[in-house]
Amino acid sequence: MSRRTPIEPIASRDNPRFKRLRRLVEDAAAYRREGVVWLEGDHLLRALLGSGQTPQAVVLTPAAAPLLAELQALGLPPSVAVWWLTPALMGQLSALACPVALGALARLPDAVDLDAALPTVVLDRVQDPGNVGSILRTAAAMGFAQVVALKGSAGLWSPKVVRAGMGAHFALRLLEGVERAALGALRVPLLATSSHAGTWLHQARLPWPCAWVFGHEGQGVDAALLQQASLRVRIAQPGGQESLNVAAAAAICLHASAVARLGAATPHASGMLRRSEPPL
Template structure:
């Protein structure tokens, strides 16, 4: 492989890279995202996507070579070798990775009608959002629509919590609530105090689940658009569930319903 060694913080490319990494929403302006660690980088390659640049320490060169040898990483992709200290300077992680990708974001995705979808309404916690993306990918949802006010989907903390789910989903950011009309599937929402119980409900497939702000829930305007409102049985008596936990339960229920629909065909 052809490797360029960069040994100084004064390198203008590393300075630009550090600014990009430090600002979780800078990818929207730059059109590129920072992917850290061999797990996330491997997940990206497994989906047939290529980085613009590989940034690695000496310890990461063996992994890069193995990906090239296996045909997963294009040999034409630039490889920058940096010292451990420089990787620690770039990365926000307490334990910096041996390898990372600088990857093109691509053109903004448009909403695709008819897909099983998750709609995020002003969610703020990166861990919650990443966990929801992971559940969405695991349970057969193919599109995630983030309404305005939702945390940046490609922010580093969301990426880490998503564990590679980003590369299995069509992600649409910054949408208006009016865009939901273009989904073309039934809208479902949860409530802590109304609606039929999830385990007894007849769930449509495909569908779109509305998941709301951690403190305020789904906005009243969106809730009014839901064709079905359900609640999750909580025999332990807690007032409500964390939104990521509720999402996992609801999306799994939809996946089970979808398998039942398929078996009846």
């Protein structure tokens, strides 16, 4: 690592750069006003670099300085600004029990239009950031390419959602604040979950590509969206609980779609991948 300037950590809470970081961390909607996303931890920065993008700035404590050379080997340009913080100030930017020593600022991606043909996940007023981030992570893992957050859902780029997504944001086409009427443009079947009605998921013939819609933690999928769906499914729960957490339900449904997709592609493998075939 070669830097011509000495390391002089920001030590004051009144520093304008630190104040900006605090806004991004504490205000879930600040990323929209600032046009910048806060990435906490080197895992998210590595995911950003892996997607071919470059951060606006790297934020770290002097103790984490050796990570810079490693990150540069992964594609971090030496010209990227580095903001050094004292451990005390870095600790104020994290809600984790063990605060990380590194973070980054990345430009908020430009808004994109709905791609009507992509395998999609629709969030209908899902409000818990942990649930939203978990669903994004599962969507990316199961081969879905687009996530559409309808109005009333948690901000997709808020710090808690980004942290829970564990890098999935950089593998997905993301739209937020979308009106329900926009879903009429989808050219893939809309599938919805219901806790009390519909076809049992394990018996359903799941189409691919498709668009799964998952609803509000307490109210479920909006009644109008349920009527719009071409298939409604429910998940068997032999244990007898009234309902599942929305992130858990999404994981089960998206995995079922992935398995059905693999089964259609490999009819003689009982739904399992052959060793010679690549994963999703």
